[in-house]
Amino acid sequence: MSNQISLTNYSPDVGFNSELDEKFLYRVILNLLLIPKIIGKLWSKDAVITDKFGPVLWISTIVGRVLHVPIYVRLRGNPVYEETEHIKYAKQKNKYIMWLLHGVNYYLLTITLPLTEAYILPSEWTKEQLPENNYYIVPTPIRQTTSVSYSRKSSMNEKNIVCVTNFDFKKKVEPLLYFLEENIDFIEKQNLNVQILGDGYLLEETKSKFADNDNIEFLGFRNDVVDYYKTAGIFLHLSKLDAYPTVVLEAFFHQVPVITNAQCGMKEQVEHRKSGLLVNLNNPEIKAAITEIQTNGALREQIIENAFYQVTTENTIRNVCDEFNTVLSDI
Template identity: 25%
Template sequence: MPYLKRFVNLITEEYDLYLTDEPFANGLLAFIISSIKNKPLTVTLRGWGDLTNAHNEYSNLKFFFLRLISNFVLSKADRIIVLSKATATELNKIYNLRRFYVIERPIDVKYYSGGKRSIKYSIPTILTVTNLRYKNKFRGVVEVIEVINKIKKKTGNDVVLLVAGGGKYLDELKEFAKKFDFVEVLGFRKDVPDVLASADIFVYVSYLDAFPSVILEAQAAGLPVICNNYGGLPESCGWAGIVVKDKKDLEQVLSKLLTNKKIQRKLRYKSYKKMKKYNAVAVEKYVRVWDETIKEYK
């Protein structure tokens, strides 16, 4: 919706609270409307990549102005919500986040738990789903492939790795994967629930993530989850999965999990148990903060 039309729509309607999920153009618009209407403003920050230029996608000049606008909007917000403690830590290196709350991102648990097995292998199937737009996520996939290759060489056991996700590093990944006969690069997939249902174990390694929802999606599908200890990954994984320290640790944990059905079942149950109440808890936190903000403003 064009900004003028959006402005007219917001100015003619009555709301108790204005919400925005970024402090750039939409954030500035939300601040202007909330000021005119004399209503509170809440900003939800989904990550730190854009706000810190971690992807190196902005020129110095563009980032200077984006940072200027963000600082202004965040300083005027009545409440700031971040998805993870890691997000708050990274953002506080540049911005002064005042009155922030850490609240997890809800997901459609029913949708991700309802997949049908569409890719069928008779051998253990490992899955990773990522956004290959970013080099630091591509790097994580390469690391997973290298670790599985080591496990195969040591044990001689058959295994397949499915890699789902699109982005500018997809072609580079396909070229790299040609060296390994156990890797199937699926590319971008719309049928994520079916892909999740096709796996036995979910592994996610990334070096740029605030709170990856793909880990929650895998847990919603009832998969055992392993992730690395970076950024918001441990917070997303929580008590239901396994967080590894490094490549050596990943090799040991994954090797054991591949051959131990009992541990797989235990982790599957943990995923199910966590996600059964996950959304209700997250939504309750959001509503509590919104209600508190509205009451305080009156």
């Protein structure tokens, strides 16, 4: 090999967004216009790594096959499942053009993903959700430029429980919704302030269920998430979908003790009672974990210290680049 490896950046983000009907068609057309550029990129390369989906991935894979150029795709989750959710939403809202295009994308993804040379994944759990293929594990980095010099003890409010989720996916919303519905009395009795950040088409429906409860706030999309980490006593992340959630790493970095379920990629991020508390969904132990973090100061400080050390050693951009270099050497 002549070591001609391309890390693709064919265009700005031209992925699919189920909310943008007009822009959606524009994005599809723009992707198709990229065909000559993609062929040019692949023509002189020995391998290509891409994190693009949709038409870019289909075209890259097909052209790569014709030119005998292996395609490695960096996946942060399961795009096939995500397309099924977009299809359901489009059908529910009678957006038939969207439904058709996402349907086409779904079938092309199921065909092209196994044709790539290998996946580059953030966690072992992700591999289990995808069509069988070769794979490498490279964890997700986070930017660690924000100052954490503020005093956690002076800014932290142990009654504040912060959650950050994506309301476009039921598997991310349902576990949190179930916890809130089943534990309203506990939340009110303990005078907890549950602050939920994030946006998506399920937000308003979920929000309406708690319209009369002052202890639960749905704050939508926020640019000032760091301010909520600063005052959080606990970061609660309940999900049946996340491959390797960045929000958990952010909580580690901002020194907020994490409680999360022992499923998905979180079980590869959190070591129980060392860097966080792992719980089972739909179980009273979630309440017990919240109480323990609030009352066991030694455990709380131990978790904060261990999690901060973990994220500042394993998830730095430098460390992840070193792991990516190992993948490149193998390619």
